[in-house]
Amino acid sequence: MNGRELLAWNLRKLRVERGLAQDKLAADAGVDRAYVGNIERQVVNPTIDLVDRLCAALAVDFADLFRRPEPSELPPKTIRPGPSKPAS
Numbered sequence: 098m099n100g101r102e103l104l105a106w107n108l109r110k111l112r113v114e115r116g117l118a119q120d121k122l123a124a125d126a127g128v129d130r131a132y133v134g135n136i137e138r139q140v141v142n143p144t145i146d147l148v149d150r151l152c153a154a155l156a157v158d159f160a161d162l163f164r165r166p167e168p169s170e171l172p173p174k175t176i177r178p179g180p181s182k183p184a185s
Contacts, residue, residue, distance in 0.1 A: 100163065104148070105139045107162045110173035111155050125154035 098106065112122050112133075119137075123130040127150055135141040136151075143151075152159050 098165065101139045101142065103163045103165065104143070105137050106166060106173065107164055108133075108151065108155075109137045109175070110166075111157060111161065113173050113175070115155065117155075122151070122154055126150040 112119070117125075119133045120130040123133045126133070126147070128147060132141065132143075136143055148159065148162060152162060155161075
């Protein structure tokens with residue numbers, strides 16, 4: 098996997114694990130929802146500054162967005178649009 102694929106995979110994985118819709122993550126990171134979708138679909142190359150903001154919004158380290166998945170790991174699922182889960 099290249100860097101863009103790793104970022105897309107891990108961004109979606111972490112977002113879904115937290116029960117966040119794209120619009121909630123986008124609002125927390127100060128970016129348009131469509132841009133988050135474009136990152137997850139590998140359409141755009143976000144800046145390092147934006148990756149930092151996504152890390153802050155997800156409460157993860159920078160390296161977590163570039164972790165290589167295990168060979169047995171399935172691709173991250175999507176979540177239904179709608180209200181995001183409240184933060185615990």
